[in-house]
Amino acid sequence: MWAWRLHASLPRTATSLEAADWLKVLRWEEVELPKLPEGWARVRLLAAALNRRDLWITLGLYPGIQYPAILGSDGCGEVVAIGSGVPSEWLGQRVLLNPSLNWGQDERVQGERYHILGMPSWGTLAEYVDVPAENLYPMPAYLSPVEAAAIPLAGLTAYRAVFVQGGLQPGEKVLIPGIGGGVAVWALQLAVAAGAEVWVASSRPEKIETAHRLGAKGGILYTEKNWAENLLQRAGSFDLIVDGVGGEVFSAYQLLLAPAGRVVIYGATRGNPPSFDLRRLFWRQNRIIGSTMGSPRNFSDLLHFLTQHQIRPLIEHTYPLTALPQALARLWRGDQMGKIILHPV
């Protein structure tokens, strides 16, 4: 088959990365498909999607990178072959892939053998991908393959963060900083569908505008002076903050949290917070809760929730798979809001 293979990392200090830069480390090349292991299935991809994880690996900002790697955690396609022990009903079915491999038996946390589809195991930026049959889920019938491919990694992360770790209740007030990122947009759509009052924060007015169209009640720009105080005045305090930003923005959350309020952290694109007020935390009975990816049960519950509410993903742009360098360059610029999808030609 043909696949995009990563052979080295780009300098992490790069300030501008155009399509030609990505081509220095990524090659579209033919690779031999391995023998399908017992319990695994082979999927011909109909669509794949990008995540920031793909960027970080390409920039060498990820632990345990192995070369050559086939990236890509999101994919949907058609089952074209099965290993021994896999029910034959899967053959020919359209499936969505759960990118959480080997989660393990504990709903609270992934086990030691856990990893994410797309490095070290081969990912979805290719013509075919092999996965354990337990990671196959029937593609939601109300969506196209391009739409379905926008779900897995970001949707799963958002679902676990909002409902499982965050324990969102209908009518609660939610803040989603860093709106525009894949997980943040899914968190917004899920929380709105669950009956929450959702506010967003961003550094770009057009992203707040899009969030508003997706059901957000309001938004605030970080660039506003005293943004946290202004938000508190306009929106009141928050029961739940779902955060992938961290850094100095995190330090503002303790002001914004209601008594018994929770912050669920699924990422830290701006790094660690410069300060953390323990006294305010314990006196207000607040919680800071870590969340990453999700269990098979979380993935199944996510697909059920999306179908029940007929939620359609926000897609920014689709590219042919062969234009991966252009797609990565766009993701790296960070001005997009929805998912970037790749489809075979």
Next chain:
Amino acid sequence: MWAWRLHASLPRTATSLEAADWLKVLRWEEVELPKLPEGWARVRLLAAALNRRDLWITLGLYPGIQYPAILGSDGCGEVVAIGSGVPSEWLGQRVLLNPSLNWGQDERVQGERYHILGMPSWGTLAEYVDVPAENLYPMPAYLSPVEAAAIPLAGLTAYRAVFVQGGLQPGEKVLIPGIGGGVAVWALQLAVAAGAEVWVASSRPEKIETAHRLGAKGGILYTEKNWAENLLQRAGSFDLIVDGVGGEVFSAYQLLLAPAGRVVIYGATRGNPPSFDLRRLFWRQNRIIGSTMGSPRNFSDLLHFLTQHQIRPLIEHTYPLTALPQALARLWRGDQMGKIILHPV
């Protein structure tokens, strides 16, 4: 009645505080008892206990201090008078006082009218104290008044931190830093009784020795170089850390926490942590959970748990109430381990 009244605060920068220093701001004086409000009861105290809260207020390190104040959150005694609407069966009963006043309806967090017995409402360092009848609980029959007085504030805080916020399960491994403090000792005894494997940390070897006698499996000295790494090697990682210390010790917890592990914070005697690693938090699905005091249900559950397990409090020393300055000086030195009790003469 006679009571100790606080008329001003001591300088918070004091490095040595003897009994004579406390007498500069505390006076043993006669005060007139007010008319009992509807729904309240008057209790003649048989024993009271000190908490660090009493020190902080005396040193002016507490929000909203009102003078003159009668301190003291812990007390047990005999009901000698009742306001209208209070069942007459309370009269003459020996009672333990729940120091959480006006918790409110939400089990998750205290309401806006919440405060702790002993400033601004008059506390237990006196001959009598008036409390709402809902704060009266029958004194556990297996304990003496001096023992029972060691329970309320610290026992309630520990119970909520360990079981309600911390969700301790039998067989889990627990770390209790700052052993020696009232809440920490109660947390140790509660967790041991619940079937957990408990480790402690302290800067004093004799406190670790006492913890061992109370059921701790082992302990570590902060003064040991690389204490956290050494503890990890000896004990393995922890499911639950129950912390009132904070500061640079808090930063070590992320190393010590197991996947899905929790830190419950009920205090921060060493202030805020110098660093907080968000990536480790989310990847390991850890939680940082604030906890303070407890609800009426928590207090009732605590007394039930103590009685069921026939747990006796650790008492360091008893003083006559008139020797409060000596008792405060001892608490301020910080070398004691159990509760300091005061009894009327």
